[in-house]
Structures are given as C-alpha cells and as structure tokens.
Amino acid sequence: MKSSNDILVLDDIHYQIGQAVILDSVSFALQAGEFKLITGPSGCGKSTLLKIVSSLISPTRGRILFDGKSIDAMAPEDYRKQVSYCFQTPSLFGDTVYDNLALPYHIRKLKPDENNMLRGLERLALPGDMLKKGINELSGGEKQRISLIRNLQFMPKVLLLDEITSALDEDNKRNVNALIHRLVAEQGLAVLWVTHDKDEISHADEVITLPVNGANAQESTDGPA
Template sequence: MNIIECDKVAFVKNGNTILQNVSFVVGEGDIVGITGPSGSGKSSLLRLVNLLQSPTKGNIFYKGKNILDYNPMLLRREIGYVLQKPYIFAGTVYENLAYSYTVRNLQPDKAEMLAFMDKVNLTPDFLDKKRNEMSGGEQQRVAFVRSLLVKPEVLLLDEITAALDEANTKILGNFIRQQTETKNITIIFITHNIEQLRRLAQNVICIKDGQIDFQGTAQKYFSSREQ
C-alpha cells in the first residue's frame, strides 16, 4: 500500500522556484533515500510532507488523503520529522523524551526510553543531561529517539547522521532498518553519504535543481552511476 504520494508538486518561495513537477510514491514500510546536490530542494520536500510548508502547486497525499485536509498537529504524530540541526527543548533529556508520551496522553516509560537510547549508543546518564552538555551528534540521537517514542508511521530524517562518526552512523542505520522490519515504519531520509545510501536505502530519489533526476530501486541507481 502506498502511504505517501506526491503528485506534480511545486514549491515557490520569495519568487524562487524551489521544487517543480515532483511526483513519486512511497510504499508502507519502505526505506527511501533522497540525495542530490546541496540547495536542490530536498529539505523543502520533507517540510512539505510534514506540513511545515504547503505546496504552491500539486498535491501530497498521506494514506490516500490530501495532507491539507489533516489537522497539522495530528498529522505530525503519524509523520515524524528529525532535522539536521535538531531542536532540543529546554530541560533534561528525560524531559525531552517524556514529551513523546505527553502528546499521546501516556505516562512516561523510563525503561522504554533507556532501551531506545541503548540502541543508538547513548548511556543512561544522558537522561540527566541538558542541551548545552551534549555534542551535536548526541543531540541528533536524542531527537531521533524522541521522534521514535511518539510511535510514528512515517519518519522523515534530514541528514541526521551528519555530525556522527562512521561507527555511530552504522549503529543508527542498523536501528532504522530494525524499526522498519519490526514495526513497519516508513523511512524517508536525506543523505549526502553515498555509503549510507547504499547500505540503507531500498529506493532512491535524486533531486537536482528542484526536479527529480532519478527515482527507482537503489540497485538501479547505483548501476546507473557505474555506467
């Protein structure tokens, strides 16, 4: 079943065309890698899917329904979004992760928090840390865990391993794949890391100058690069 569909989407900002005629579908449980040059419109596309911006033309559908017909806050519970420069709330990591339960009207589950943190190589003492006590890579992993704890159906990831070393990049990639296999979460991630794209993506969308330059399986994408 297709969970996300973009139909001839265009986005214009301040008179500049950022995206034009973008069409693709993402199946439930897919891992889709988005790549392409800097400034080509990749991050703007994720913001459109998360309803942080609205398309200038065309339509985006989630589960067959136009996303403009959803309540934005309710939509974002189902479509999580982790930024390249993560926003960590004031307070401790525990308070950040507890927010994920608050939005679902649940009591925080410390054991679950610790289990998720362990999967991304964060030790229990991080629960007491504050934003200014963590590196950029540590903040990225906290933001990733916070989004996962909301239990989204789709997770949008914008260069979230950019501040990580290769070992932690692989750890995070393995956890992402595990989430799709065990919980059927659909992942759409932006990366400039070709090796990460090769390891993680099932399908690839390459965007250049605001338009789709390639879309298809990762195997076809890498075969085309080798020709």
C-alpha cells in the same frame, strides 16, 4: 502510478519563492516498509521537500496524500503523530534529556515511560544516566541521537530524516543505520531520508535525485537482500 499500498503520495509538488523555483513537479509514493533516499546538490530543495511532507510549509502547487486522504483534510497534530520529522539541526526543549524524551508523552497526555526512554538510549549506545544530563552539555552527535530517540518514543508510520548522521562518527552512523533498517524490516516503518552518505545511498530501495533546477529525476537501486 498510485497503488492501494501507498502510505504517502506526493503528486506534482511545486514550490517557489517569488520568481525562484525551488521544486518543480516532484511526484513519488512511499509504502510501508520502504526505505527511500533523497539526494542532490546543495540548493536543490531537499530539506524544503521534507518540510512540505511534514506539513511545516505548504507547496505552491500539488497535493500530498496520507493513507489515501489529503493531508489538508487532517488536523496537523494528528498527521504529525504519524509522519515524524527529525531535523538536521536538532531542536531540543526544556533543560534535560528526560524533558525531551518525555515530550511525546505529554503531547499525548500520557505518563512518560522511563523504561522505553532507557531502551532508546541503549539502542543508540548512550548511557542511561544521560536522562539527567542537561541539553547544553550534549555534543552535536548526542543531540542528533536524542532527537531521533524522541521521534521514536511512539512509532510513526513515516519517518522523515534530514542528514541526521552528519555529526556522528562511523560507529554511531552504523548504529543509527542498523536501527533504522531494523525498524523498516520488522515494523514496516516507511522512511524518507535526505543524505549524501554513500553507504546509506547504497542500501536504499530507491534514490530520488533532485537537480538544482527543480526538475525531478529518479534513480532506482537494488535494496538490501
């Protein structure tokens, strides 16, 4: 049932390619300050669902509401400034880390805030001189963290995360988890996270499990105290 507090509502989302049904009747809502995880076996449509929510692809059937309005009625660029998608395989641009962290400012026709960039690097245990580092010199884990920092240069209302800790060691996984949970608690960020990580799953407000056949199943968990 929809609530006036819902920031994002998925209503009967269905997606298929030819005769292959990828998602079937997926419905749930997300509120500000809520942390939900999507899990399920390989091939069940987890990443496809995030692409639909981020408006990169359109569902075969169903609708998505953002702040009570159909996203079909919104300009895609305005929607994506509020609902930010961090890919499992980061797509970095330009030549350097600075080029990537400056991109959100250029999109908004604003002067890049280097101090904010440095704060982002520090929060995820990356040195300030990395701003000058070439993107081809970065490890997979560094690319994932830079991608996340880029998404957080301007705080979205909804953050979509697709297996973003898969290339990180345990210390950096904990840093990313701590940052996301802090933003949820302190700034009311709404998070929808695709993951298989058992620690991340154990701290979710709710886990949405997608079976291979596309039928939607949900399992609630107790969130952190």
